[in-house]
Amino acid sequence: MKATIITIGDEILIGQIVDTNSAFIAKSLDRIGVEINEIISISDSKEHIMEAFYKLQNTVDLVVVTGGLGPTKDDVTKKAFCDYFEDELVVDEMVLAHVTQLIEGYFKRKITQINKDQALVPSKCTVLHNQMGTAPGMWMKKENTVFVSLPGVPFEMGYLMDNEVIPKVIKEYKRPYIIHKTILTYGQGESLVAERIEEWEDSLPEFLKLAYLPSPGKLRLRLSARGTDKMKLEEAIEEYVCSLDAIIHDIIVGFEEDETIEVVLGKLLTKQSKTLSTAESCTGGKIAQTLTAVPGASKYFKGSVVSYDTAVKIEVLGLSENLIEEHTVVSAAVASAMALSVKRIMKTDYAIATTGNAGPTKEEGNAEVGTVFIALATPNEVIVEEFNFGQPRDKVIDRAVVKSLEILQKEILKKEL
Amino acid sequence: MKATIITIGDEILIGQIVDTNSAFIAKSLDRIGVEINEIISISDSKEHIMEAFYKLQNTVDLVVVTGGLGPTKDDVTKKAFCDYFEDELVVDEMVLAHVTQLIEGYFKRKITQINKDQALVPSKCTVLHNQMGTAPGMWMKKENTVFVSLPGVPFEMGYLMDNEVIPKVIKEYKRPYIIHKTILTYGQGESLVAERIEEWEDSLPEFLKLAYLPSPGKLRLRLSARGTDKMKLEEAIEEYVCSLDAIIHDIIVGFEEDETIEVVLGKLLTKQSKTLSTAESCTGGKIAQTLTAVPGASKYFKGSVVSYDTAVKIEVLGLSENLIEEHTVVSAAVASAMALSVKRIMKTDYAIATTGNAGPTKEEGNAEVGTVFIALATPNEVIVEEFNFGQPRDKVIDRAVVKSLEILQKEILKKEL
Known part of the structure; x- marks a missing residue:
């Protein structure tokens, strides 16, 4: 079963927003064995939308469209659906009741005509109930292709995919099995890893595909199997992951998807x-934020002192002015002292500290842009490393965060041996 | 002048990564007046890539391709270029020297065959020098369409767009003017704003287009003008933004793009x-991180205490155990005390504090998932507000961050009047 995803919106085509909806939809469909052959972003013009529909008609089984359903005048998806299906808009009473309840009951505002218009849908469509917002989803079939329209607001789209589209696809279509296994590695680059596993990669059977997914500081290897015999696919994945683990065990840190x-x-x-x-300091709370984005982080993460200003390093962390003057703020000595101090203050087993210059400018006497010192205080010692993460600012911060976590992980893994 | 962007990679089609490159490329091209008619993501198969090339040939002036240039075996873009242009790969000595210098000089590793293969390019292509990495960019023309290939690593792609592609497009093509002006508003929803500005919107001339770009807690309005008379476009944008400001002055917070x-x-x-x-507490450092992502934040942002654990609230922030016991951790009283405490400790004029339950679970006696108290300590008082941001966890955190900044801004704006 094949599907195409279409995202509608000039804001995507001029680069004002990043399209995250497509990735969500693709992942949801892929998980149930639907193959995505293409993702297309087009402008919010009725003609473009219909042109795309005509092209896709009978070439794929499913077309999922997002965007162009909000309550404002640049919305055109509904009109395109009406014209394409030779249909007309009618009020759906269920949707109207839901919109009224949401606006008047929840938001405590008087309902407006624009709100009411959200309940207009093509007369022949199957309405997909949007519990999370006012724009309903729509499901319509023409010959061999189903066209689904979802609102562009990410959490509304997500709700409709999870609760309406996926269950309906599972019920109405037969699909092959697709199994992915992701191997997360840290510490070695794409080309080095490729050299190490070349022989193994050459030995993969036809139905197994390997992809390299590099991102700052880490490399994910994704093994995908596609076929009709689920057990055979699972066994093959298992076998090849096992033999891969034997080759690069030293850099593998996890296997779960999204881990x-x-x-x-x-x-x-x-x-x-x-x-x-x-x-x-230079990471500005991003390490804490990254750690606390994980549910259950309160079990092991106590807190952070974001000492952006030097005065906070002295007054809250208790660093000595002399130490800072002698070594400068961006130094190994200051990073160590910060780590030891916060470990003591928060009574933790480990503490990470960062100090650096993320840029974009370097002041007289200060460290070069990109310089970051990372210190890790363990129960027994303090380790400090110096890095230059280059430019620009957001890259320096992100790399410092990843590297900090990497240094901590390496230390903790020693205890596992 | 029209362009299409193609991103290559199975990892995009299965939703494993979000395609951020397209937005960067689109924005860069849009800024110099190139119209993007479509963004397409396809699989990393040579056949798919060539099929897309054939379709686009002579229908657009420029095709920018990213991905499929890394040093591993699933790379296919170069092969597709060779076949499509009936060309063959040859070693580019300049690229080889650069790759060797990068690997041996900078990374201090022995160069491998995979590294060396990065210097292979189609013999007829114009090489775009990639200062940031080992994969070169390529520029090739067939009849009326230029095909450009860039590596998929975001900062390498970004470097090549800024330093090679954009200057070359400016030099070689005539383009119309496109001017955008973004109006950033906070505090009112899309439909409410649409009602307020309906009459103004109806009065817009043909060459001005309005788009509504809602995101959690804020709504951007984008006005776009396209034409050949730059002065006329600028005057029209100026005039209509001015008349819009007169209508919704109370919710406008800024005008700069990306502001x-x-x-x-x-x-x-x-x-x-x-x-x-x-x-x-519940925002785990994300407010600090959001503030410090702005260059120059050290001028006004002193720091943060991320008091994730209750003990840190008591020992670092100095809250009384009695207060916490009496009111529970997620309470207006604790939020106020946190704000006042950090304001005193860090000697700042303003302080924001958050405490809440971001979920996914609620323990016995604890606050409901989604409940967040936000306190703002100003030079004169403390304001506390209670919210329920629903689910899931990341949405609760993001909404709490935006709402915190919104409350602060409202207070600070009072001083501007």
């Missing part, structure tokens, strides 16, 4: 009953 | 010479 280093770290800290705190 | 509430806040705080700190 990130902060999730892996959380599991390790929980298992070892250890706690963590951070003292952040 | 976010944290940027606006930074300007206001700098202008008023005021300082800010945060004490964060």
